[in-house]
Amino acid sequence: MTLIKSISGIRGTIGGQPGEGLTPLDIVKFSAAFGSWAVKQSGKKKIIIGRDARISGEMVSGLVVNTLIGLGIDVIDLGLSTTPTVEMAVPAEDAAGGIILTASHNPIQWNALKLLNSKGEFISGDDGAEVLKIAESNDYKFAEVLSLGKLKTDDSYIDKHIDIILKLPLVDVGVVKERKFSVVVDAVNSTGGIAVPRLLKAMGVKVTELYCEPTGHFPHNPEPLPENLNHISSEMEKGKFDLGIVVDPDVDRLALIQEDGTPFGEEYTLVAVADYILSNNKGNTVSNMSSSMALRVVTEKHECTYTSSAVGEVNVVEEMKRTNAVIGGEGNGGIIYPELHYGRDALVGIALFLTHLAKFGKSCSRLRASYPNFHISKNKIELTPEVDVDKILVEIQKQYASKKISTIDGVKIEFDQEWVHLRKSNTEPIIRIYSESESEATAEHLAKKIISDIKEIITAKA
Structure with missing residues (x-):
């Protein structure tokens, strides 16, 4: 079972032990944390939710809705909807935020809570970190019986x-x-x-x-x-x-x-x-x-x-x-x-x-x-846990210091008509390597060259 807690939400496979998979307990905890954060940030007590058609969606939705109601938050449930539709509904309803129940392109066993701010946009890294902090510290308080939130369903938003x-x-x-x-x-x-x-x-x-x-x-x-x-x-x-x-x-x-x-x-x-x-x-x-x-x-x-x-x-x-x-x-x-x-x-x-x-x-x-024809090669190199990925990326920068390099997100190296982008995984000892060229063979060659460079760096440090 897998549970990934990130600044953009919580994602995991359905079932298993709490904290190891996306279980009802995890869903309630993170729904309560987000609901509390959204109300505090906006001063509003209304949240929009919607879901894709995953088999687990109805179960996850019920838990999210009733957790938010338990916090004293009114919920507008769009039911079966789309991510962009929920995003548009949040500002239209002047809500504190939104939760989209979808694991996007992930397979059937996955589901997730995607979190939106009051503008209907994904929450920032700092905001996400605050939500995670609230969840881990259980820093939320449920409403008393006369202050419970109310549920309204509205399936009109796809047409809108x-x-x-x-x-x-x-x-x-x-x-x-x-x-x-x-x-x-x-x-x-x-x-x-x-x-x-x-x-x-x-x-x-x-x-x-x-x-x-x-x-x-x-x-x-x-x-x-x-x-x-x-x-x-x-x-x-x-x-x-x-x-x-x-x-x-x-x-x-x-x-x-x-x-x-x-x-x-x-x-x-x-x-x-x-x-x-x-x-x-x-x-x-x-x-x-x-x-x-x-x-x-x-x-x-x-x-x-x-x-x-x-x-x-x-x-x-x-x-x-x-x-x-x-x-x-x-x-x-x-x-x-x-x-x-x-x-x-x-x-x-x-x-x-x-x-x-x-x-x-x-x-x-x-x-x-009518458009220029480029080819992107997508690869990855799996490393052992003891390998310092950050140091490898620094070494790659040194090797290609004569080229145009960006470190905004990992390391991107630009050549004349090609580029290579290296990004480390936040959850696994993996470096993802993307390369692009007008030639598919050249794009593949660039990726293999970088992979070879990484292996040489690891060997030299061993």
């Missing part, structure tokens, strides 16, 4: 979310309807199966639903990576479709499939949407340090400025605010469009991409071919 998206100035429903797109949707039997077809039908798109029943029984690994998308690729080969759309269980990541059944590329979801935004609204862009440099190339093509942030949505959002970016996100298919809200949102990504594709006037594969 969609309505707001359709009214965005750069979402052109008319031009999308004219194209008469035919689209296949794979929602891994979670809440994307509720939201995505509803959005597409409102835009005049013919929808073929694949795994859109929100049963929580994932038909394949729910992370929207190419190796997990064989089902939809096969489906697209059966008929004439313009596009395939894949979302993860909580609908904050968006992967696209071209009309020939091949992936558009998870890194290129953000690139394409940014290209469309910048064509209409010049401004800065942001992605994290492990995302493709294709975004920088496209941004500079529009004579705008690109910056990178540390990995993690909260870091991307912070950098977007600092630079007043008009579009940003992460290379895993996460679109953050501040015109709507500061959170990864597959629904707004779909609406903007379809508008872009409709105005482009050609096929999805032709649109993809």
Whole structure:
């Protein structure tokens, strides 16, 4: 069993001993800690919750709701919802914060409490540390009987979310309807199966639903990576479709499939949407340090400025605010469009991409071919617990001191047309190594070279 307590929330596998898995006792403790923190921070006694369709979701939801009520907090339960929908509901309801019950792309045995502040954005590192401190010290107090909170259910927010998206100035429903797109949707039997077809039908798109029943029984690994998308690729080969759309269980990541059944590329979801935004609204862009440099190339093509942030949505959002970016996100298919809200949102990504594709006037594969082609290689090296990972990263910096190096998040080394990014795991003795080049072979070679360097450093110190 696994339980991971981090600044962004609590995540774990269902069952086991308290403190070792995500058990009812752990859920209650962290719900009480967050609820107490949120009320203290905002002075408000209202929290929004929503969940994906995981089998454990109803059980986790019941525990969270009643813990918050026990603290004297009113709860608005959106029921089956999406992460971006809950994010939008928090400020709309003037709430103290929100809790999203989802383990995102993790397999069926996982669940999590994702924590939002009163702006509907993920809590900061400092705030997360405070919540963890409250949880570990049991520094919370439950309400007496006449001061218990109240529960209200509201399943209208997915429709509200969609309505707001359709009214965005750069979402052109008319031009999308004219194209008469035919689209296949794979929602891994979670809440994307509720939201995505509803959005597409409102835009005049013919929808073929694949795994859109929100049963929580994932038909394949729910992370929207190419190796997990064989089902939809096969489906697209059966008929004439313009596009395939894949979302993860909580609908904050968006992967696209071209009309020939091949992936558009998870890194290129953000690139394409940014290209469309910048064509209409010049401004800065942001992605994290492990995302493709294709975004920088496209941004500079529009004579705008690109910056990178540390990995993690909260870091991307912070950098977007600092630079007043008009579009940003992460290379895993996460679109953050501040015109709507500061959170990864597959629904707004779909609406903007379809508008872009409709105005482009050609096929999805032709649109993809219009962008620079880069390849990212993702690797890791597993180390023994006694190895000092920080010292290894310092040694790597010394070896490549003649290159441009960033230490904002691990170590990123930039070459002429390539880069390598090394990040240590916070939970395991692992260094993750991402590399990118115009050539797949070169990207792989760079990663292998860094792995070889690390092994030599370890040997020399032995």
